Amino acid sequence: MNLLRxxxxxxxxxxxxxxxxxxxDFVIAxxxxxxxxxxxxxxxxxxxxxLRRLFAEGAFSQAFVxxxxxxxxxxxxxxxxxxVDRVASLLFLIVLAVTLVGMAAAPVLVYLSAPGFSDDxxxxxxxxxxxxxxxxxxxxxSLVALAGGVLNTWSRFAVPAFTPVLLNVSFILMALFAAxxxxxPIMALGWAVFLGGALQLAFQIPSLQRIGMLPRxxxxxxxxxxxxxxxxxxxxxxxxxxAQVSLxxxxxxxxxxxxxxxxxxxxxxxxxxFPAGLLGAALGTILLPSLARCHATQQHDEYxxxxxxxxxxxxxxxxxxxxxxxxxAVPLITTxxxxxxxxxxxxxxxxxxxxxxxxxxxxMILVKVLAPGFYARQNVRTPVxxxxxxxxxxxVLNLTLIGWLAHAGLALAIGLAACLNASLLYxxxxxxxxxxxxxxxxxxxxxxxxxxxxxxxxxxxxxxxAGNWLSWSLTERLLRLxxxxxxxxxxxxxxxxxxxxxxRDFKRSGAE
Numbered sequence: 001m002n003l004l005r006x007x008x009x010x011x012x013x014x015x016x017x018x019x020x021x022x023x024x025d026f027v028i029a030x031x032x033x034x035x036x037x038x039x040x041x042x043x044x045x046x047x048x049x050x051l052r053r054l055f056a057e058g059a060f061s062q063a064f065v066x067x068x069x070x071x072x073x074x075x076x077x078x079x080x081x082x083x084v085d086r087v088a089s090l091l092f093l094i095v096l097a098v099t100l101v102g103m104a105a106a107p108v109l110v111y112l113s114a115p116g117f118s119d120d121x122x123x124x125x126x127x128x129x130x131x132x133x134x135x136x137x138x139x140x141x142s143l144v145a146l147a148g149g150v151l152n153t154w155s156r157f158a159v160p161a162f163t164p165v166l167l168n169v170s171f172i173l174m175a176l177f178a179a180x181x182x183x184x185p186i187m188a189l190g191w192a193v194f195l196g197g198a199l200q201l202a203f204q205i206p207s208l209q210r211i212g213m214l215p216r217x218x219x220x221x222x223x224x225x226x227x228x229x230x231x232x233x234x235x236x237x238x239x240x241x242x243a244q245v246s247l248x249x250x251x252x253x254x255x256x257x258x259x260x261x262x263x264x265x266x267x268x269x270x271x272x273x274f275p276a277g278l279l280g281a282a283l284g285t286i287l288l289p290s291l292a293r294c295h296a297t298q299q300h301d302e303y304x305x306x307x308x309x310x311x312x313x314x315x316x317x318x319x320x321x322x323x324x325x326x327x328x329a330v331p332l333i334t335t336x337x338x339x340x341x342x343x344x345x346x347x348x349x350x351x352x353x354x355x356x357x358x359x360x361x362x363x364m365i366l367v368k369v370l371a372p373g374f375y376a377r378q379n380v381r382t383p384v385x386x387x388x389x390x391x392x393x394x395x396v397l398n399l400t401l402i403g404w405l406a407h408a409g410l411a412l413a414i415g416l417a418a419c420l421n422a423s424l425l426y427x428x429x430x431x432x433x434x435x436x437x438x439x440x441x442x443x444x445x446x447x448x449x450x451x452x453x454x455x456x457x458x459x460x461x462x463x464x465x466a467g468n469w470l471s472w473s474l475t476e477r478l479l480r481l482x483x484x485x486x487x488x489x490x491x492x493x494x495x496x497x498x499x500x501x502x503x504r505d506f507k508r509s510g511a512e
Contacts, residue, residue: 013161033341116255140197360415
């Protein structure tokens with residue numbers, strides 16, 4: 001399996017999902033703007049979305065895939081299928097219970113996650129109703145994550161990568177066609193979450209059937225593999241999802257700020273998540289099965305080389321993405337969101353948050369690449385300790401920066417803490433002898449710095465005045481933004497080529 005080709009496949013599917021995600025946000029921003037209704041929905045959706053990442057994409061996937069890979073590489077098909085059956089059954093029962101409790105306790109959850117909403121009974125009641133509708137999303141997505149983990153272990157990366165597209169399609173259709181018939185209209189977005197979760201689960205079932213791994217109900221609490229997975233999962237909840245916990249805590253802080261603060265942070269986070277998902281999530285997804293296989297087969301040198309490959313690609317693509325987000329903040333926000341009820345003031349408040357997020361984007365993506373270096377070895381203690389420290393630092397920074405930068409201070413706190421998290425993970429990998437850098441890093445940094453300086457100067461020059469973007473039509477914004485991005489990317493990759501980078505230098509093979 002060519003990892004670079006696989007990364008391109010996964011990233012292209014993620015790109016499609018992100019593009020539709022921006023279409024989704026365009027439709028939501030144009031229809032609802034940034035106010036009481038969107039604040040209520042984003043808080044309601046953040047709760048199940050957080051738990052999805054904790055139980056599904058976060059802790060569960062990191063615990064499940066290494067053990068599943070070990071079973072596939074060292075044991076027979078029957079044992080592997082039995083493990084999938086028993087894990088799926090227990091996961092279903094646990095998350096079903098969590099879902100039912102969450103729906104019943106929705107008022108308490110909303111009060112804890114956005115206590116500032118309690119001063120507005122209408123806003124609080126709406127958030128509670130939306131929370132109850134969206135909470136079953138956790139159940140759907142936990143099973144989607146299990147299916148995705150199985151498919152990725154079998155190197156079927158395209159189907160799990162495409163699956164998130166269905167949620168965005170659900171959002172777009174419900175916002176356009178169901179919102180006018182809903183009372184209040186924002187309720188349509190709550191049902192879009194429910195429908196999107198169900199569609200994603202249904203989409204993966206045929207692929208599981210084709211590889212003979214469609215789960216059957218089977219419970220065994222004494223199964224050694226099941227117990228290992230859930231034992232690894234428990235401490236990994238914070239270890240791999242500290243950024244999401246920080247976002248939830250930020251919502252608590254933001255609920256006390258000016259109306260719209262929650263929404264400004266959301267829209268900035270959506271833009272920041274574009275490169276984070278396109279590169280960080282994609283790299284983490286394809287690296288974990290290959291790293292787990294190298295660990296199971298005792299290929300320690302190859303393990304280190306895979307990590308080195310992932311780190312170089314991260315710096316090569318994430319660093320310029322962070323710089324471009326900061327420079328093009330206003331062009332991006334005006335093009336995507338400055339329509340209908342989304343005002344010029346919303347543009348500049350969202351820009352403040354996006355620039356703050358961009359300062360920590362590289363750290364956020366590095367965490368997604370470095371953490372699998374521990375989890376593939378079934379080592380959860382080291383990254384969990386680091387994550388808890390980073391979470392504590394985030395809250396100290398929140399208290400320090402919120403009075404100075406308001407909602408942008410909350411975004412900056414997350415980014416700075418992510419950089420600390422990545423630095424400590426890197427140091428841990430080095431100290432444990434897990435990762436040894438390959439030769440050539442100093443020259444790599446010099447070439448990268450030259451390319452970024454050239455690209456940054458070019459983007460700053462061609463982007464123009466922020467005020468102009470507010471006055472142009474949507475068509476003119478799209479054309480100009482496409483031209484600016486294309487020009488910046490062309491300058492960057494041309495400079496890399498002149499500096500000596502070649503595509504063949506980044507080709508690697510991984511687990512089949």
